[in-house]
Amino acid sequence: MSETLAVAVPEARRWRRFTLAERMARFAVWLAVALAAVQSLRTMEVIPEFLYDAPAQMGDMLERMWPVDWAYLASGVWPALVETIHIASLGTLLSLLLAIPFGLLVAANLTPNGTVNLVARIVLVASRSVNSLVWALLFVAVFGPGALAGTFAIAFRSIGFVGKMMGETIEQMPRGPIEALQAAGASKASEIQYGYWPQLKPAFLSIVLLRWDINVRESAVLGLVGAGGVGMVLDSAMNLFQWQRVAAVLVAIFAIVIVTEIAVTQIRKRVL
Amino acid sequence: MTHALEIKGLVKQYQPGRPILKGIDLAIPGAGLTAIIGPSGTGKSTLIRCINRLVDPSAGEIWFGSGGERIDLARLRGRALRASRCRIGMVFQEYNLVERLTVMENLLSGRLGYMGAWAAWRRKFDQADIAYAFELLDTVGLGAHASQRADALSGGQRQRVGIARALMQRPPLLLADEPTSSLDPKTSFEIMGLLRDQGRARGIPVIVNIHDVELAKRYADRIIGLSGGQVVYDGGAADLDDARLRQIYGGQDWLA
């Protein structure tokens, strides 16, 4: 071997899980989160006496709820439960009337006009951002207390959900069948009916079922602001401090949510 | 040459009364590649998995020379079991890499048996381990792929990572469960060659499950034939003639 050959000792190779840029970005996010948390904790008003009292208060409330007033279920709660289901179902159906056109308009591949997409998207975002309880407040102010306000509240809230999901489903559809129809000279209406709709159907049913499930849950509480359904029974029982009836209503709400979930699972199994 | 592994009377039944392994007696030497062949369903995979206890034997003993002492793998539990697994490397048929992690992370996971959870979470690996990982990557020919995600690799490349991961454990014993079954013929030869060469280079025994008899004959120092849950052949590649193969596999046509 030549003596003049200097063999370089290789530097130990380093391994880093993330590049420098990635690490800084991740650190920035963690820092922001920590700051937000600390700031929130400091400025949030917590009255210590209430906090220490909490277990005793909860215990007291649970005691007053027992025994549950089961008789009330048949007399006061049942009609309100039925009304709740009607509100949820009608509200969901009503929302479809508006959600379908907006869902079609917000999909960029179906409606190429950018401005129309944007407007439709704004409408859908606005619908989703306002809580169904707040919609209920609004419609109670418009229509007066009762189930009409509740139905519209559910409907207007659901438009955003159904419309957005529809739009996303349409945008992710394979282009093939659509292009074939366009090449054959189909009108826009035919394109929708024969190209988009058949592919949309299974997803559509799934979306509607999901929203109906959520709506039953939501409808149960709308009565707290006067928009009909079993929430009104809950509200009056709480105002009168009739805790055993409150317990009965809570059980009823719990039961109806479970029944709805089972129904949706069964329908899903059979149809989808 | 002392035996690295001694199996005595190993029995495994998944359902009562229908044993898959019906009493296996084997002694694996401390060096060389041993191939286990036999028809499907005869328990080859079960046998290999009993050694590192991914499957629990129903009866029998598995004596393993670990760190100067001999322990019965079949009896181990908890921490002792994990400690033994640290010393047995395994290569899987479908590579079993963690797809979303990079090649380096997959390799370094071979050291997880020696690390606490906090260090693992922060990916705080020893520099010595990282250096060794790079070395192994170069050995298997994947030096340039260290930061790629595992699911970006081809099948053959993934299996090389799998072998490197097993070697990261610096194990005194290497197991391979059908390492070539998911690979094309050329890659299969490369992988078998890699297993044999690494076994020789590190002086450790390699036990391979394989269903391709030609590969077994070409790369194994010793062949064990399993049939009906029992050992029916135990010897070199040269003695494995057609009559013996028929005894193991049954049937005539496939030999012609």
Place this chain on the structure above:
Amino acid sequence: MSAPARASSAFRTGPATRVALWLILAYALYAASQLGFSWTRFVEGLGHGARFLGRMFPPDLSHRDDLADGIAETLQIAVLASLAGIVLSLPIGLLGARNLMPGPVSWAARALVSVCRSLHPVIVAILFVKAVGFGPLAGVLALVVSSIGFIGKLFSEAIEEISHKQVEAIRATGASFMNVVLFGVLPQVLPRFVGFATYQLDSNLRNSTMVGIVGAGGVGGVLLSAFQRFDYAFVLTILLTIIAIIVVGELAANSVKKVFHV
């Protein structure tokens, strides 16, 4: 040449679907009558609605401070509830995974998650108001419960769907249970977990705007009193602000997802 035997029925709705659609229509009419809807009421309602919209425009900015305080409190509730909820759902979701945990443990965790899911956040908020008093603490606690209910269930399901092979390999290296979870389970489910967490953050932001209606802090209280004063122009201001922060929240969540490679 004979005419085709039957016109193609490729796109016609099948008989079962048509029956279902008629049934739904019949139900709709029935429900509407049960709820006392009538055409006259609806038309009257439209009139009310138009007048109402008139009273809402233009939006009123005179109570800016109340609005700012309410929004600040809403954000605090959303941030704290999401943090606590996400941190708690990770272990609870893990405990609920039947492929990782022994039967009784996973059953208990799933039962807890079911209870958290089943009650509407508003009802939970009312209960917490009774327990810890009016104010944002009740709101935070209520939303922590709903976060655990949502993320916990989906996370357990995600873990149950992972590839068993990747976990097996890590077990074979002799790794401890925690290390198997860290290297075998989490890499497979972390992206989905981040998805659930950001969804829940968004959901908490929305819900925190309404728990104030029942006294659990946030801008909901400001909104309720505006309604009770018939100050509809201020209502519009509040609603527009709420929509704005939710949109900003969605955009922020998307960029966070990109930073964490989801």
